[in-house]
């Protein structure tokens with residue numbers, strides 16, 4: 647559910663059977679997010695919001711409503727670019743180096759460029775579309791190598807290095823960017 651709030655913009659309300667009390671947090675778009683017990687009425691949720699307004703304002707790094715919408719727009723554009731590019735680039739390298747993965751998932755988490763799960767799903771962050779191509783390719787090769795090594799062992803890095811000789815440099819440069827939007 648969404649509450650439209652004059653100060654905070656769209657507030658995301660999550661009703662959860664596990665929630666004991668009310669918790670406030672920040673969503674990836676910079677919106678205020680409330681988790682409340684399952685049977686909390688909308689009226690009550692708004693009351694909690696009003697009662698905690700000062701604390702929310704001073705403690706949570708929220709984006710203002712204009713910035714939230716700008717970020718939505720940026721994300722939409724990036725997602726479209728990513729959809730038209732990342733799955734194909736992944737497929738290209740998988741074919742080139744003989745890797746078999748199950749599926750490619752696009753994510754927009756704030757923390758990780760990519761991941762590879764034990765069921766052979768490779769997740770790639772749409773934020774990859776904002777960084778130089780060599781680094782983007784490095785992330786793809788890194789995740790592909792995880793199909794054979796689910797750790798960061800010597801054998802893993804040797805495999806990454808066999809596809810990307812400059813991987814150390816690329817790993818370092820990647821830290822200059824953030825996957826978040």
Ligand SMILES: [Zn+2]
Nearest residue numbers: 788792797798
């Ligand atoms: Zn890794």
